[in-house]
Amino acid sequence: MMSIMANCTCRCTCGLTFDPPEDQKWWQPAVDWEPSTEVRTVVRYGEPPTYRRAVRVDGGWMERGVSVDGTGRPGVIPWERVGHCWAGGTHPVVAVQA
Numbered sequence: 494m495m496s497i498m499a500n501c502t503c504r505c506t507c508g509l510t511f512d513p514p515e516d517q518k519w520w521q522p523a524v525d526w527e528p529s530t531e532v533r534t535v536v537r538y539g540e541p542p543t544y545r546r547a548v549r550v551d552g553g554w555m556e557r558g559v560s561v562d563g564t565g566r567p568g569v570i571p572w573e574r575v576g577h578c579w580a581g582g583t584h585p586v587v588a589v590q591a
């Protein structure tokens with residue numbers, strides 16, 4: 494008998510889900526266009542903004558938060574990279590208030 498994993502939640506190695514939220518707007522940066530400039534800050538869905546968030550800056554986005562601060566000078570990353578995590582996954586992102 495083969496066992497089949499039903500209702501797989503398919504989490505990434507980093508602990509976040511790959512599934513987008515159902516109750517709020519989200520983007521998949523690898524494939525979706527960058528949001529309008531009203532959106533200043535985004536987080537990977539499920540990740541606390543205090544831990545890591547991406548803030549819009551000139552020429553791209555910059556990661557901020559306790560997991561980023563103190564690791565040296567953060568670089569500017571392009572929108573397409575905003576959903577990428579350290580484990581190599583690509584996650585949906587949601588807007589947060591800065």
Ligand SMILES: [Zn+2]
Nearest residue numbers: 505507578582
């Ligand atoms: Zn991940």
